[in-house]
Amino acid sequence: xxxxxxxxxxxxxxxxxxxxxxxxxxxxxxxxxxxxxxxxxxxxxxxxxxxxxxxxxxxxxxxxxxxxxxxxxxxxxxxxxxxxxxxxxxxxxxxxxxxxxxxxxxxxxxxxxxxxxxxxxxxxxxxxxxxxxxxxxxxxxxxxxxxxxxxxxxxxxxxxxxxxxxxxxxxxxxxxxxxxxxxxxxxxxxxxxxxxxxxxxxxxxxxxxxxxxxxxxxxxxxxxxxxxxxxxxxxxxxxxxxxxxxxxxxxxxxxxxxxxxxxxxxxxxxxxxxxxxxxxxxxxxxxxxxxxxxxxxxxxxxxxxxxxxxxxxxxxxxxxxxxxxxxxxxxxxxxxxx
Amino acid sequence: xxxxxxxxxxxxxxxxxxxxxxxxxxxxxxxxxxxxxxxxxxxxxxxxxxxxxxxxxxxxxxxxxxxxxxxxxxxxxxxxxxxxxxxxxxxxxxxxxxxxxxxxxxxxxxxxxxxxxxxxxxxxxxxxxxxxxxxxxxxxxxxxxxxxxxxxxxxxxxxxxxxxxxxxxxxxxxxxxxxxxxxxxxxxxxxxxxxxxxxxxxxxxxxxxxxxxxxxxxxxx
Numbered sequence: 001x002x003x004x005x006x007x008x009x010x011x012x013x014x015x016x017x018x019x020x021x022x023x024x025x026x027x028x029x030x031x032x033x034x035x036x037x038x039x040x041x042x043x044x045x046x047x048x049x050x051x052x053x054x055x056x057x058x059x060x061x062x063x064x065x066x067x068x069x070x071x072x073x074x075x076x077x078x079x080x081x082x083x084x085x086x087x088x089x090x091x092x093x094x095x096x097x098x099x100x101x102x103x104x105x106x107x108x109x110x111x112x113x114x115x116x117x118x119x120x121x122x123x124x125x126x127x128x129x130x131x132x133x134x135x136x137x138x139x140x141x142x143x144x145x146x147x148x149x150x151x152x153x154x155x156x157x158x159x160x161x162x163x164x165x166x167x168x169x170x171x172x173x174x175x176x177x178x179x180x181x182x183x184x185x186x187x188x189x190x191x192x193x194x195x196x197x198x199x200x201x202x203x204x205x206x207x208x209x210x211x212x213x214x215x216x217x218x219x220x221x222x223x224x225x226x227x228x229x230x231x232x233x234x235x236x237x238x239x240x241x242x243x244x245x246x247x248x249x250x251x252x253x254x255x256x257x258x259x260x261x262x263x264x265x266x267x268x269x270x271x272x273x274x275x276x277x278x279x280x281x282x283x284x285x286x287x288x289x290x291x292x293x294x295x296x297x298x299x300x301x302x303x304x305x306x307x308x309x310x311x312x313x314x315x316x317x318x319x320x321x322x323x324x325x326x327x328x329x330x331x332x333x334x335x336x337x338x
Numbered sequence: 339x340x341x342x343x344x345x346x347x348x349x350x351x352x353x354x355x356x357x358x359x360x361x362x363x364x365x366x367x368x369x370x371x372x373x374x375x376x377x378x379x380x381x382x383x384x385x386x387x388x389x390x391x392x393x394x395x396x397x398x399x400x401x402x403x404x405x406x407x408x409x410x411x412x413x414x415x416x417x418x419x420x421x422x423x424x425x426x427x428x429x430x431x432x433x434x435x436x437x438x439x440x441x442x443x444x445x446x447x448x449x450x451x452x453x454x455x456x457x458x459x460x461x462x463x464x465x466x467x468x469x470x471x472x473x474x475x476x477x478x479x480x481x482x483x484x485x486x487x488x489x490x491x492x493x494x495x496x497x498x499x500x501x502x503x504x505x506x507x508x509x510x511x512x513x514x515x516x517x518x519x520x521x522x523x524x525x526x527x528x529x530x531x532x533x534x535x536x537x538x539x540x541x542x543x544x545x546x547x548x549x550x551x552x553x554x555x556x557x558x559x
Contacts, residue, residue, distance in 0.1 A: 052467055081469035092460035095559045096482045106468040108478070137558040153468075163467075 007060035022217035035208035085154030089166035124152040144175035263314025269334035358513035365438035377450025434511035453487030493549030
């Protein structure tokens with residue numbers, strides 16, 4: 001378990017204080033994929049660097065499995081860091097080393113014997129799917145392949161924690177998906193605790209179990225991915241949730257209102273198991289109102305499929321519309337009338 | 339052309355060439371070793387460095403700047419007592435080595451710092467995150483990642499040293515510079531002047547050529 005308690009980090013440069021983190025508290029369970037989302041400058045990268053002490057906090061505690069990490073001696077800290085893998089937005093590979101040698105690097109540092117290193121590297125190359133590229137240099141690889149090397153390198157010493165600092169932000173959507181799948185598989189196979197720093201809500205939705213939203217150096221909202229998507233409280237969280245639905249809700253509202261000036265447009269939110277049931281069909285059968293689906297967006301996440309459907313109902317009275325939305329709500333659909 | 343070649347005292351030329359090569363490469367080797375050490379010291383004691391140390395950094399920086407500011411011809415004269423103590427004489431190729439090293443070491447140290455500055459900070463951060471010690475970061479990350487720039491720095495320093503040996507030659511260190519000055523200039527022997535100049539040019543071209551080839555081979559960026 002990782003406990004982050006009252007972490008404050010202030011950078012002082014040229015007499016000016018920059019408050020990167022202003023009192024952050026988090027608790028991350030073993031084996032969890034924990035997302036930390038926020039806009040740039042929210043302090044999320046600083047916070048993750050405090051976990052492995054690349055940055056020293058101004059005050060507060062980081063406790064990993066009951067040990068206060070800032071009390072470690074420098075050699076204890078180096079040993080601990082070997083068990084905390086880290087991957088980066090710009091991969092940070094050594095260009096002077098081949099794929100194989102890059103992955104071998106943390107093993108050299110840990111003092112693993114040469115034969116064991118070779119064996120381990122082969123295993124890792126298979127794990128991340130880079131067979132045949134062992135002797136390539138980073139400059140000869142695509143972004144996705146570079147991140148795979150980064151992941152293999154981070155896993156070399158069998159860490160119990162993996163820190164991912166904007167690991168997919170420099171990749172295209174398709175490559176992002178393949179890297180997220182790889183991380184998900186690694187989490188399942190090795191039960192590694194993952195902390196995912198990102199500004200992309202899709203990453204949180206597809207990969208994370210829990211998420212904390214950071215803004216201006218503080219954790220403004222925290223919970224399971226399901227809760228955050230269904231009931232975003234904070235303004236920043238709401239903005240992030242909207243990005244996944246493609247266009248901004250307000251824009252969609254306006255467009256649909258213009259297209260359908262009569263009747264009612266409803267926004268139906270689905271999450272988890274209920275997405276698999278034929279709720280819409282059932283409810284439509286029970287009503288006499290003409291229902292048409294005018295917009296929808298369904299994506300797949302750690303907690304099952306989730307999405308939104310915009311339905312237009314017309315030719316009815318207020319009471320009939322109410323009845324229709326009640327039917328949906330009874331099935332667990334979240335209904336908003338636009 | 340044959341007539342011209344006959345006028346050249348080949349033995350004298352070869353001796354002078356050997357002296358120049360000896361002076362250049364001995365002092366280059368020593369300057370690179372010392373320069374690299376000082377370069378690492380300067381780079382890692384910077385305010386963002388691995389062994390942050392303001393006083394050591396400012397002190398080293400000051401000494402390097404002073405040495406680099408003194409013209410080589412002055413260094414030659416200033417170093418004479420030190421050379422006498424170290425080598426026993428102030429004449430000959432060996433006696434030129436201390437002053438050549440003193441002039442080239444700060445030069446190479448600066449080039450090394452520039453090379454280290456260009457190493458991606460992210461790779462150093464990643465190495466820290468992997469639990470590398472500071473010494474491992476220097477030997478396994480900083481120097482290998484800066485290698486192409488360090489090698490082209492060796493070339494630049496070597497070529498400067500060829501020029502310095504000619505100057506040292508003029509005040510009694512021997513070599514092609516000595517030959518060109520003593521025979522070519524003082525005795526107005528244009529053939530010697532011309533042929534020693536051509537040899538110096540060839541040495542410079544060969545150093546640059548080898549350097550470029552090595553850099554191309556090791557640069558995997």
